[in-house]
Amino acid sequence: MKKISPVDILNRLEENGFIAYFVGGCVRDELLHIAVNDFDIATNATPSEIERIFAEQSLDMIGRNFGVMLIDGIEVASFRSESYHIMGKPDVVLVGDFHEDSSRRDFTVNAMARTSQGTVIDYHGGLEDLESKIIRAVGAPNERFKEDPSRILRGMYLAARLDFKIESGTFAAMKKNRDLLRNVPPELIGKILEKVIKHNATSKFMVFLRDSNVLDYVFPELSHTVGLLQNPKYHDSDVFEHTIRVVRAVERYYPGNLVLTLSAIYHDCRKGIEGVRGINNEGFPNDLGHEEAGVPITEQALRNLSFGKRIIKQVSFLVRFHGLKLVENPSQTKVKRIIRKVKDDFPDKNALRRGLSQLIEFKKCDAEGFNPWFRQESLQTITSVQSTLDNVLCNTIFYRSELPVNGTDLMSWGVQGKQIGEMLDYLVIENVQDRKRVEKLLLRKGFNTGT
Numbered sequence: 458m459k460k461i462s463p464v465d466i467l468n469r470l471e472e473n474g475f476i477a478y479f480v481g482g483c484v485r486d487e488l489l490h491i492a493v494n495d496f497d498i499a500t501n502a503t504p505s506e507i508e509r510i511f512a513e514q515s516l517d518m519i520g521r522n523f524g525v526m527l528i529d530g531i532e533v534a535s536f537r538s539e540s541y542h543i544m545g546k547p548d549v550v551l552v553g554d555f556h557e558d559s560s561r562r563d564f565t566v567n568a569m570a571r572t573s574q575g576t577v578i579d580y581h582g583g584l585e586d587l588e589s590k591i592i593r594a595v596g597a598p599n600e601r602f603k604e605d606p607s608r609i610l611r612g613m614y615l616a617a618r619l620d621f622k623i624e625s626g627t628f629a630a631m632k633k634n635r636d637l638l639r640n641v642p643p644e645l646i647g648k649i650l651e652k653v654i655k656h657n658a659t660s661k662f663m664v665f666l667r668d669s670n671v672l673d674y675v676f677p678e679l680s681h682t683v684g685l686l687q688n689p690k691y692h693d694s695d696v697f698e699h700t701i702r703v704v705r706a707v708e709r710y711y712p713g714n715l716v717l718t719l720s721a722i723y724h725d726c727r728k729g730i731e732g733v734r735g736i737n738n739e740g741f742p743n744d745l746g747h748e749e750a751g752v753p754i755t756e757q758a759l760r761n762l763s764f765g766k767r768i769i770k771q772v773s774f775l776v777r778f779h780g781l782k783l784v785e786n787p788s789q790t791k792v793k794r795i796i797r798k799v800k801d802d803f804p805d806k807n808a809l810r811r812g813l814s815q816l817i818e819f820k821k822c823d824a825e826g827f828n829p830w831f832r833q834e835s836l837q838t839i840t841s842v843q844s845t846l847d848n849v850l851c852n853t854i855f856y857r858s859e860l861p862v863n864g865t866d867l868m869s870w871g872v873q874g875k876q877i878g879e880m881l882d883y884l885v886i887e888n889v890q891d892r893k894r895v896e897k898l899l900l901r902k903g904f905n906t907g908t
Contacts, residue, residue, distance in 0.1 A: 460529040461514055463496035467573045473510050475502040478555060478570035478578065480534075485566045488577070488587055489619070498533045499570065501553055507533055524551050537561070556580050563601060563608045564615065564627075565593045590621040598630035606637035609671065610649050617653065617661035631669050638674035646675055647762030657712045659722070660704040667697065678726040678758050685729045688741040693828040696728045706825035711818060716768060720775035720819055723758065727751040748780040774802050774812060775819045783820075785838045792842070792849045800855050810850055817843060854888050857881045861892040870896075871904045 461469075463479070470477035477500040483493045500507070507526055508516060517527035524535035535551050536558040552558060555570050555578060562568040565583040577584065581595050592612050594601045602609055609631045616623050623631070653662045666672045673680050682696035692699055703721040711717050727733050727750040729742075737743045755776050759769045778799055784791065796813070803809040817839060824835035854860060862884070864877045872880055880899075889895055 461511070461531075463498065463531050464573070466498055466511070466528055466531060466533060469510060470498075470500050470502055470507075471573060473502075473506075475500050475506070476555070477502070478572055480555075480558075480570045481562070481567050484569045484571045484577065485583070485587065487571070488569075488584070496531055498531065499536055499555060499558060500533065501536050503535055503551060507535070560595060562595050563605075564612060565595055566615070568595050586624075590619070591624050592616045592619075592621050592627065593624040594627045594630065598627045599634060602630055602634040602637065606634065607641045607645055607649070609634065609638060609669075610641070610646065610675065613662055613665040613669070613671075614649055614653050614656075614658065617658035617665060618656040620661070623665070628669065631671065635669065635671045635674060638671065641674075643761045644763035647764060650675070650762060651715070654715050654718045655713050657708045659718050660701050660708060663701055663704065663722075676722065676758075678723065678754050681729055682725065686742055687728070688737070688743055689828070690739075690741065691827055691831045694826070696725050699826040700725055702826035703822050706822035707819075710822065716771045716775070716815065717819055717822065719759065719764070719768070719772045720779070721822060723751060723755040723772065724748075724776050724779050724819075724823065725751070726754055726758075748777055751776050770802075771812070771815070774799075775816060778816055779819055779823055781816070781820070783838050783842050785841045787842055787845055789845060789849050792845050793853060796846075796849065796853075796855060805856055805858055806850070809855065813846060813850070817846070854885050854890060857885060859890075860884050860895075861890060862895050866895075867899075870899055872899070 467477045467479065477498055479487075479496060480499040481497045483496045486493045502510070504518075504524060504526055507528070508518070511528050515529050517530075519525075519527070524537045526533050536553060536555055538552045538557050538561055559568040559570070559578075559580050565581045565586045567583070568579075568581045569583040570578040572578070582593070586593050592615055594608075594612070612623060612627065612631065615621070653659050663672075663676075666675055667683060672683070679697060679700065682700065685696040687694070687696060687699065694702065700722065703724065704718060707714060707717045707721050725744075725747060727747040728744040730747075730750070733744050733747045733750050735743050735745060752773050756769055756773055759772060764772075781795065781798075783795075787795075796809070799813070799816075800809055803812050820839050821836060824832050824839065826832075827835060857863070860881065864881065867877050867880055884895060884898075887898075889898070
């Protein structure tokens with residue numbers, strides 16, 4: 458059976474005598490002329506009636522008890538009202554009209570509907586708020602956030618994504634109810650954060666978190682960095698503002714990049730802590746070793762937010778080495794030394810090349826957070842390293858897998874036991890890329906290669 462379109466679902470419900478509307482984010486985005494990928498439909502048809510009408514389609518009944526079903530992957534929900542006896546877990550009652558359904562929704566811009574003829578139904582001032590670029594809670598904001606505290610973060614995400622302001626009463630309620638975020642599972646916060654990053658809205662989202670005193674509940678690892686001074690020789694901002702600048706640089710050059718954005722968020726998370734924060738000879742603060750100290754904190758934070766092992770590993774690498782010292786126009790010897798310092802984080806040359814490329818990208822973004830003169834100097838240095846780095850990677854062996862021989866070859870020539878590994882490592886260090894040269898080296902050491 459051919460997949461049914463959202464418009465055809467709406468039409469078929471109407472043909473069977475039911476009311477049906479497009480609702481929520483798809484209506485909002487259409488009105489803002491933003492491309493819509495996901496359509497949600499609300500109707501006065503019950504789940505049983507929906508099941509009967511679309512029996513020949515692919516139906517997912519997982520949300521049937523809540524009045525929600527998927528038809529060929531498109532969400533179709535019966536009009537419903539919600540009451541909350543347990544925070545974040547609504548008791549759902551089916552209702553007969555959209556007015557009552559819309560009153561349970563989070564924000565006015567998400568509480569509109571559109572008919573198949575294009576008429577917008579708006580009971581809560583969503584059109585006016587779209588025009589004014591405002592995020593406003595439906596009804597009493599304190600009640601909306603007490604019902605589901607995750608709405609606090611969703612509202613900030615929406616404002617950041619759309620570049621809207623948050624209405625003063627709604628923002629005040631976010632601040633007042635921020636402690637309720639303790640009840641939001643970290644994995645849900647992680648899902649919201651993924652959306653924030655995907656839509657390139659992280660820097661604005663972080664500003665909302667700071668200004669509402671909500672930072673503790675999303676990035677507690679960063680709370681102490683607000684107002685934390687740095688060495689003015691290199692920085693003209695506190696640590697948190699520097700972090701925001703780096704995030705903005707990622708958004709500008711690598712929009713939606715999950716690894717680079719997460720690295721930007723956490724890369725300086727250990728600056729200022731006891732055992733890292735010091736004072737240099739000029740009397741200015743420094744944070745020697747904050748990179749390495751930040752790795753376990755970053756890894757734990759990302760695990761809590763339910764990011765996968767692959768993402769955590771890549772972010773950890775960038776956090777650990779973002780402070781790697783580079784010099785302008787370095788010699789190949791210096792570049793080889795740098796590569797050997799990081800190569801054990803990767804299984805092979807291709808992975809190493811990708812990792813170093815990402816590190817260079819991140820260091821450029823990090824430099825955007827420095828004061829003007831040091832930013833320019835750092836960017837110039839990073840750029841000058843790139844060509845030498847590429848040349849060394851192309852012409853130098855760093856892994857046993859790149860050698861012209863393997864352990865089996867060495868065994869056939871009489872090399873045994875731990876000597877095999879030692880010899881392979883020696884060949885890597887000597888950058889031996891020719892099999893005949895391997896044989897000559899072994900002959901010199903007394904092994905019979907049969908040549």
